[in-house]
């Protein structure tokens with residue numbers, strides 16, 4: 421399965437090369453001359469009536485975390501902050517600033533953000549808003565296996581950092597990006613609506629795609645994308661960015677195909693309470709999937725528990741006390757014993773690799789803190805892997821879950837999405853610098869080339885983990901334990917894994 425994605429990547433690699441000519445000034449002026457300088461509106465005749473239709477440089481369809489990150493990034497750069505941007509999303513959080521009360525328990529929808537994402541947020545000025553709300557940096561992480569054969573403890577000191585990541589509620593990340601955007605000069609218009617159809621001018625005529633019909637008609641209106649919204653409004657844009665999530669309408673309307681599969685697993689998420697504050701991210705691999713206990717600040721943690729859909733429905737409907745018992749069972753002694761610390765002892769076969777041993781190499785296994793109470797409702801999510809075969813075509817680019825959805829076991833989904841958003845904004849700035857039409861496919865393919873490879877690598881690694889831990893088979897269990905012990909005791913490998921998961925290194929084995 422991983423090969424399917426990797427094969428498609430190499431097949432696409434040729435097509436991803438950007439013709440140099442495009443970036444010559446001659447080509448750039450050719451490209452830009454086909455696009456009118458962006459007026460704020462154009463006149464459209466409709467059954468004899470003339471109405472104003474707004475025109476934008478960029479229309480961001482989907483103002484979730486990733487769409488808002490793109491808007492903030494555009495607002496932060498000298499070349500892009502002059503752009504005229506439309507943000508289309510009916511989510512009420514975009515209209516009225518959500519009041520986040522410190523005394524409320526954390527929302528169960530959280531994200532583990534990597535140091536690389538934190539740096540991107542700092543660059544655009546959004547991190548200071550995250551720091552005003554509840555968040556939890558963690559400097560240690562323990563991953564182990566229910567068989568009791570192996571464990572790995574990671575420590576931020578292994579890579580000379582203070583934290584491995586930070587767990588933040590999604591609503592806090594979203595609110596931080598919105599607050600940041602509101603303090604910029606970006607010319608933005610928020611449409612509290614949903615995209616229903618899109619017409620893209622591809623050559624001398626445009627193809628009209630309607631979500632409610634399969635008919636294709638030809639228009640001869642300008643060389644821009646035309647969007648129709650659920651409230652009846654229309655707008656034009658040089659570039660339409662689909663940041664509208666895993667069921668992306670932009671992806672469907674633009675005709676991007678996807679590769680992927682559903683996992684025979686659902687995730688239950690919820691907030692739980694302990695008697696003490698938790699500072700470590702814990703993850704235990706169980707026969708039916710991993711369970712993660714992530715610190716979220718104060719005495720709260722977040723649970724992401726993956727299991728078969730049948731088990732998930734049963735556990736979702738358990739009464740609260742039974743669910744808490746099942747949680748402690750899954751996080752501690754249930755299914756198998758604790759792994760022994762220092763399984764390999766002194767003088768093991770890996771000792772020559774230790775050299776400048778990572779500081780956590782000799783740290784012993786610890787049991788996670790007990791859950792005493794459920795602090796939120798439980799939510800259940802089906803899990804899947806989905807990857808758009810293309811991220812860009814003329815006038816359209818996909819970012820975030822619209823381009824890729826990934827199993828949550830490594831907490832990478834939105835981090836990849838933020839990487840897309842910032843990469844796309846840089847490519848847009850590059851296009852503006854040389855006078856290129858920002859909806860030109862050869863420019864947008866540059867964004868695709870940069871992000872596709874990074875996303876596919878992460879998806880392949882995470883999918884490989886998911887599959888390796890889906891099988892309960894003696895010899896494979898021993899191999900997995902060897903992998904855990906390798907990661908625990910081989911310092912360079914351990915450092916590589918941490919750097920990769922932090923978003924600071926491309927791929928552990930290729931660097």
Ligand SMILES: Cc1cc2nc3c(=O)[nH]c(=O)nc-3n(C[C@H](O)[C@H](O)[C@H](O)COP(=O)(O)OP(=O)(O)OC[C@H]3O[C@@H](n4cnc5c(N)ncnc54)[C@H](O)[C@@H]3O)c2cc1C
Pocket residue numbers: 481482483484485486487508509510511530531532533613614615616663664665666668669687689724801819820821822828830831832833834835836837
């Ligand atoms: C259980 C679970 C745990 C996870 N944990 C982590 C983690 O720890 N770390 C991590 O990095 N990732 C994690 N993820 C993944 C992460 O939640 C997603 O990657 C992220 O939410 C994607 O953000 P997005 O902005 O791309 O899409 P979304 O959050 O889906 O936002 C899409 C937006 O588009 C809008 N929209 C949809 N259709 C339309 C339309 N037609 N017109 C206009 N607007 C539209 C929606 O209203 C929404 O606001 C987890 C996922 C799950 C399921």
